Amino acid sequence: DADVTQTPRNRITKTGKRIMLECSQTKGHDRMYWYRQDPGLGLRLIYYSFDVKDINKGEISDGYSVSRQAQAKFSLSLESAIPNQTALYFCATSEARGELFFGEGSRLTVL
């Protein structure tokens, strides 16, 4: 089983719908992250959390929110999805100053 699990892996939705992407990890890391990847733009940080009570905005947080329900769980929500949020989303975990471990990605298409 993967150490960092994302669900769903693929989702097609319509403009205006609320979407939640979930991430869970078994690595015991305190730090969790949500990244978005678009062709030609690379990986961009949406939100990150260094422990259960800590939430920080990344460079592109507008239109997104997150919830850190437990050390092992970090979910990303799109309250009202729009087509330019179509992208590949990655959850990642790390220890302090450590290697990032990524989930397999969630491909979201907003029509």
Add this chain to the structure above:
Amino acid sequence: RKEVEQDPGPFNVPEGATVAFNCTYSNSASQSFFWYRQDCRKEPKLLMSVYSSGNEDGRFTAQLNRASQYISLLIRDSKLSDSATYLCVVNKVGSGNTPLVFGKGTRLSVIA
């Protein structure tokens, strides 16, 4: 200057070739540097960390030049399986409490 900048490529090289990628970073206080590898439609995975003294792992050599603020990755004797996108990664400031910043990646295609 962008925080982390890489030549996007693609680099198309024959098997057995030596290829080098460079990456520049803007924050002189950055202290942690990495190369990640990403295969098509897969998640990025750590290839190697980059240390001040330089480091080597088999066919891969990473070097850091703090004065010029660039990092390099050298791949010798390229294999078909080396075809991937290589991501340069830097921590944002000289602290362990800020997330890593990714370059846009350099795509490598090794051709038989």
